[in-house]
Amino acid sequence: MPIRDIPPNRSPVSPREVDSGEANSGEANSGKVDFGKADARDVAPVGARRRAERLEPAQRRRVILDAALAVFAESGFAAARMQDVAARAGIAKGTLYLYFEDKAALFEGLVRDAVDPVLGTMERELAAYPGSTRDFLTLLFRHLAQEAVHSPRRHIIRLMLGEGERFPALADFYYREVVARGLDLLRAINARALQRGEIMSDAGLRFPQLLVAPLLVAAVWEGLFQRTDPLDVSAMLDAHAEVVLRGLGWREP
Amino acid sequence: MPIRDIPPNRSPVSPREVDSGEANSGEANSGKVDFGKADARDVAPVGARRRAERLEPAQRRRVILDAALAVFAESGFAAARMQDVAARAGIAKGTLYLYFEDKAALFEGLVRDAVDPVLGTMERELAAYPGSTRDFLTLLFRHLAQEAVHSPRRHIIRLMLGEGERFPALADFYYREVVARGLDLLRAINARALQRGEIMSDAGLRFPQLLVAPLLVAAVWEGLFQRTDPLDVSAMLDAHAEVVLRGLGWREP
DNA sequence: TCATTGTGACTGACTGGTCAGTCATAACAG
DNA sequence: CTGTTATGACTGACCAGTCAGTCACAATGA
Numbered sequence: 001m002p003i004r005d006i007p008p009n010r011s012p013v014s015p016r017e018v019d020s021g022e023a024n025s026g027e028a029n030s031g032k033v034d035f036g037k038a039d040a041r042d043v044a045p046v047g048a049r050r051r052a053e054r055l056e057p058a059q060r061r062r063v064i065l066d067a068a069l070a071v072f073a074e075s076g077f078a079a080a081r082m083q084d085v086a087a088r089a090g091i092a093k094g095t096l097y098l099y100f101e102d103k104a105a106l107f108e109g110l111v112r113d114a115v116d117p118v119l120g121t122m123e124r125e126l127a128a129y130p131g132s133t134r135d136f137l138t139l140l141f142r143h144l145a146q147e148a149v150h151s152p153r154r155h156i157i158r159l160m161l162g163e164g165e166r167f168p169a170l171a172d173f174y175y176r177e178v179v180a181r182g183l184d185l186l187r188a189i190n191a192r193a194l195q196r197g198e199i200m201s202d203a204g205l206r207f208p209q210l211l212v213a214p215l216l217v218a219a220v221w222e223g224l225f226q227r228t229d230p231l232d233v234s235a236m237l238d239a240h241a242e243v244v245l246r247g248l249g250w251r252e253p
Numbered sequence: 254m255p256i257r258d259i260p261p262n263r264s265p266v267s268p269r270e271v272d273s274g275e276a277n278s279g280e281a282n283s284g285k286v287d288f289g290k291a292d293a294r295d296v297a298p299v300g301a302r303r304r305a306e307r308l309e310p311a312q313r314r315r316v317i318l319d320a321a322l323a324v325f326a327e328s329g330f331a332a333a334r335m336q337d338v339a340a341r342a343g344i345a346k347g348t349l350y351l352y353f354e355d356k357a358a359l360f361e362g363l364v365r366d367a368v369d370p371v372l373g374t375m376e377r378e379l380a381a382y383p384g385s386t387r388d389f390l391t392l393l394f395r396h397l398a399q400e401a402v403h404s405p406r407r408h409i410i411r412l413m414l415g416e417g418e419r420f421p422a423l424a425d426f427y428y429r430e431v432v433a434r435g436l437d438l439l440r441a442i443n444a445r446a447l448q449r450g451e452i453m454s455d456a457g458l459r460f461p462q463l464l465v466a467p468l469l470v471a472a473v474w475e476g477l478f479q480r481t482d483p484l485d486v487s488a489m490l491d492a493h494a495e496v497v498l499r500g501l502g503w504r505e506p
Numbered sequence: 507t508c509a510t511t512g513t514g515a516c517t518g519a520c521t522g523g524t525c526a527g528t529c530a531t532a533a534c535a536g
Numbered sequence: 537c538t539g540t541t542a543t544g545a546c547t548g549a550c551c552a553g554t555c556a557g558t559c560a561c562a563a564t565g566a
Binding site for chain 1: 432469
């Protein structure tokens with residue numbers, strides 16, 4: 001309770017960029033009947049407090065999630081500070097808690113939100129794709145490379161790798177929404193190609209992971225080694241498509 | 254809302270397992286008062302300090318590093334507590350600081366230490382390997398799978414993925430000591446196979462990453478999805494070897 | 507039109523708790 | 537007794553999460 005006031009000699013004050021706004025700049029109090037202690041503390045600092053513009057909840061949520069992605073991507077879960085998320089979103093820390101239960105919920109929201117749309121379109125495209133499996137695979141790789149390497153969502157992958165083990169429920173969610181669907185898509189591609197006689201081996205049907213493994217490398221390489229040893233992701237994926245198709249027994253249909 | 258659960262793992266770490274041979278012989282708290290016989294100062298109000306057995310500095314370092322691997326693997330860098338590392342190593346927290354400058358130095362020491370021996374033997378074996386490239390690749394995969402999935406060092410990989418971006422110097426070290434050497438080894442394999450006419454494509458020479466990508470998947474899968482959707486790593490790697498060799502234009506020599 | 511009251515998004519100082527790193531002290535080896 | 541090694545209580549900082557309060561705007565009514 002803020003009423004319980006503090007001996008004036010104590011000066012906590014976190015000397016930090018946030019700066020706990022001016023000490024008390026006078027101005028006793030207006031109408032408040034204040035029994036007990038005259039109390040000098042608090043009272044509106046009045047300074048240049050900027051209040052964030054009022055926003056539609058959905059918009060505010062978006063802003064927060066964008067900020068959170070940036071901050072979590074930069075620091076990982078444990079080291080990310082809610083204060084920083086708030087600052088980046090242009091709001092006060094307390095406001096975060098109007099939109100998300102706690103830090104974990106924010107992280108979750110982040111992953112859930114980012115995960116959404118990617119695969120749906122590919123699934124639909126596959127059903128209707130007229131060309132050869134080779135062409136579709138190339139298209140798929142190009143799409144996914146975009147996601148895994150160039151989209152801001154690429155950080156989600158890294159976050160999942162790094163923190164996922166400590167969020168089993170989140171890992172499950174990610175598995176259901178991304179991994180399982182992705183693998184199903186790949187199995188469908190393989191099954192169709194086999195059926196059409198475009199390939200001979202069922203290795204890709206049994207281990208669709210083999211088809212996307214290089215994408216994981218690409219996503220990780222970016223963050224860790226790009227600086228030291230740049231990797232041409234597109235070229236690598238082209239090479240991969242070539243190798244894997246031949247490896248599965250490709251022959252022109 | 255299936256996701257609500259456990260944020261950072263706050264389990265107190267069971268301090269056995271590493272066990273620096275005896276030392277802090279149990280007892281600790283757990284209510285057992287044991288006012289029995291002898292050992293008068295066992296009641297231990299404040300003073301009774303239990304000392305860890307004296308160890309050679311090198312051995313103590315080993316014990317600490319083992320403990321640190323366990324704790325960091327479980328929690329990641331930021332969430333790992335020095336207190337827990339100490340407890341697991343059977344020593345007091347202060348003692349850690351006799352061996353490592355600070356938490357970051359401990360993490361670094363951990364990675365440096367774990368990284369050491371793995372590749373050397375493979376490099377030497379390649380030089381002397383009499384069999385076909387196919388056999389050598391199979392051998393290599395088996396070795397690396399051991400490292401990436403079953404060895405306690407597998408956690409190092411995950412730690413690098415999660416934290417590496419925040420330790421650029423460590424990422425560089427890891428690149429030099431593991432990644433670069435591994436890729437060189439793979440390039441050597443490819444070059445030799447090409448020269449011998451065992452394969453036709455130079456894709457593996459240009460992107461040796463393609464050969465190990467599935468290992469990364471395996472290492473990650475273990476931690477995140479094994480529970481949900483078990484993956485038979487050996488079978489996957491066999492399939493990978495088969496696909497990739499055919500993909501590179503393998504023909505029996 | 508202007509005052510009053512209601513609403514809820516937004517704020518940030520504060521609390522309670524955690525933890526890295528320190529250091530006076532204790533135990534041991536020789 | 538003396539130097540070396542180990543200890544763990546302590547400090548200082550840091551941060552997630554709370555909550556009493558603020559403010560802009562909308563609705564109401566005079």
